[in-house]
Amino acid sequence: MTTAEATAGNADTTSTSSEYERERVPEKALKGPAAFWGMYAGEHTAGTEFMIGPLFVAWGADAASLIFGLLIGNLLAVLTWRYLTASIACSERLTLYFTMERIAGRHLVTLYNLANGLLFCFLAGAMITVSATAVGQFFPEGTVKMPTFESTMPTGVAWVIACVAIGGAMTVVAMRGYSVVAKVGHLAAPWMFLVFVACALVTLGRLETTDIWGLLTPTVEPADGKKISFLGVVCFSWFCNAAMHLGMADLSVLRFAKKPSAGWASAAGMFLGHYVAWICAALLLVYWVREKGVDPAVGKDPGTMVNDAVGWAGLACVVIAGWTTANPTIYRAGLAFQGMVPSMPRNVATLLAGSVCIAAGVFPAFAMNLLGFVGIYGTVLAPVGAIIIVDHFFAERLGIRRAPAASLGMNFNGVVVLSWLLPVGVAMGLHFGLDVFASYLPLPSAIACGVLYAVLSKMQSRAADRRLAVG
Template sequence: MAKNYKAMAAAIPMEDRPISKKNVSGLGNFFGIYGGEHIAATEFVIGATLVTLGVKATDIFIGLFIGNILATLTYALICAPIGVDTRLTLYSYLKKVMGPYMQKIYNIVWGLASIAMAASMLTVSASAVREIFGIKLQTEWYPTDIKFVLVVIVLGIIVTLVAANGFEAVAKFSSVCVPWMIVVFMAGFFVVIPQLIRATGAANLHSFGDFMNLMNTSVWSGAVIKGGQKLTMFHVAGFAWMCNLAYHGGLNDMALFRYAKSPKYGFVTSYGMFIGHFFAWGSAGIMGATASILLNKSLLILDSGAITSAVLGATGLLAVIIAGWTTANPSIYRASLAYETIFTKISPKKVTYGVGAVMTLVGCFPITMNIMTIVNIIVLVVPAIGAIVFAEHWIIPKLGGTRCWASYKGLKINYAGLIAWLLSLAFVSYMTITGTIHSYCLFLPTYLIAMIAYVILALNMGARDDYSAQVEEEKKVMEELEKIQEEEDEEQVNYVSKNPGLQKLAARASYVVLAAFAIFTISVFLGKASVLQWKTYSFPITIVYFVLGGLATYLKYGYAEKEGNVTGAEDLANDL
């Protein structure tokens, strides 16, 4: 009896389908996403933390440069190619590679990790609002002021509503915020350095050597702050590489790169890595060191709100709020995608609302602001799965095995993958307990152990068996699914500008305002404007920018119709 491949294709759940050709996104969205996520609230926290590590400025800058090069290459050469090749999220692809039971275990773990990351960013944003309403500094692991809890709830609702509208909404939201965030981090140099010079009595800067001398003596002096730790340039490089390992080496950003037209889009991450994890970390470090001197308080007890309020005023507080949103949005978007594979009978929006509720509850506890601990836990537990999937996708076929062999074999659990993961966890646990390898450098051997162990185990547990019949059947099912998606795409709405002329005028005006803001910021460093003037006028300039940018975005995407030649994603890409 002939199989009905069309019926088999139609039965594939939406969350397990590759995205259709029409939903492939342009380059602009990726600049928005990777700018918004990596020029964000984590930068305020991590940049300040780097000041406490007992590393000289030279080691910081060289280490960050090396680490971010490695991170960009990992995105471009490991994560993006698999995302484009499969057009699937990691959460869906795991069903084929590791089996449905292992998929659910991993997705629960990763979903919780993403919620913790989003909650951390929510708490960071709340620290800025705390300054506005005079709420006391939250120094306990639990909230000590009901007003702080109310602030977190309001921010949580906003973040959840944006994320519930999917990839396009997250990208649009980030694309308006990112250019402004870059200028704010510029202020970390041009507006804050004059304050640092006055506070320390240092000489004015006349050369790059003078700048580095100031950095080495007043910011990254090499001295270990009480409660900090003494590290080296290699630890800094390792940290910069591993900071986003769960997303690039761990392949969780397949969820984003499945939309990419080309694997080369992976190099777009350099935008986020170097502006966010080099320039912004450096800027945040200068802000933190300066605020610590001005407030006469240890940097270890100051939150992002206190730091930015001291050196940048109201504009700095707004930056922390927005940066928290643009990081939390992709985090709960990823968490929602992970849980959609578990709660298959609940709509994606409702899953996101549930994830957002949990995020908001967790964010009410100030302990979640300790982003470094969360990052370390995620990096040591999650990325080994990415190593296994990488081995399955590229290495196993080259050694005579069949990709997704466990699925063809009908296994609920790929025991080769489970054992490889457990071996990596045993290794990382032992090394962490004994302190043999620093956590910033531990990820690489852990990753390699999982990859090598999986290849050996898989080739000896069924990967080399003959699955040609199953492969051919899946090919036919995918061909039918593509036809079904083409029919569905005809019903997909396209965005049409409500008023193209006004939209372009508002967009161009917003760029002019932003350029004026950047010039104004640089003028403080040049002595043409004062710090007080910047703090006074930067906030109204910011409001004008967001009004114009928001209006341009609304006019461009505020109306949708079924006919048209350009999707919202492509249109946004063309504009950017």
């Protein structure tokens, strides 16, 4: 069972249950912890890791931030998965979509699907961009002009063709089903991780030092003053998957776990993919900055750096890592769109999602602003999880109705809309208006959403009780 498989049926709320989309997962379908350790390790060693490590260098992250900040942030992410997501998942054993439908109403799930689908598309677009930098290496130098960290627009016709070809192939595979690529992803996971480590070893050999602390200490300050602090690195690593843990998207996966302790499996993804792999990828750019005089703010594309370090095996790793994570992401985005318009054939929905992904991939702006984008992704989707947390842990204690949409027969719970969109609107204002780093925003947005939901639900419950008493 992959995340994609588990979420597959969830967006399609109209389908006949084959993955227990609209019922508790029965005892016979539960899985042991091994399935989750492998899945998390594979899912979080993606092509975008080659992008995130160097972006930390570009943003002037210091050694303490990268070594201790990432450690703390990833630990907090694992604890969130274990004590919030896995606890709720193993208690309720329902998908996020069905849980949402019971709290927010069916029509509101459509709005969630739109947000989710679009954000998935931009994420997959970034993966297409990263893969295109690797594919471009197979052509004579200069044929495909590589983007830099400052690139926002396509670099030329060859670049557009590379992105369309890669994105098109990914979309066709996603239309045919993701299972083969998901299997390749699982097979590739241990090898991909070692390629990341190999890149770091080659860098250390070339720089003739094993002083990683010294290498990760910036030699120049970012020119535009855009510097990521220790807290910024902690929050980024904690919330880059906020939609999955705090936002409860992984309810769909962890509902199959025998025990909540399966939530510890997320440590495989966090500490291998989001700790070791990010630091290894960061070292690649450190080499180019120190030895080849590259301006960290301008950076170097992942394909060129990996090819230079470990050759074609590295390029294969970039392509496979991008492909195996982009493919299920396109598939999920398609399902999210299909969830909005159930009459739309799944292939058409996937093609639509793939087209949006390709359009996003052609523009390097998404991949090059990944540090900001994943924060936005978490800020928009994490508050939904806060509503589920209030419903699960606090509803009875606060005297508010559990699963109000289901119990009152609502299709659209206005309380959820207000609680979700108000904090998100304020957070977006802070990010786009006042340039607040997006990864600082998922937690306050989620807390504000949870508090608002509790207060407004209490008022809603009182009003409903009064109506019932009068009736």
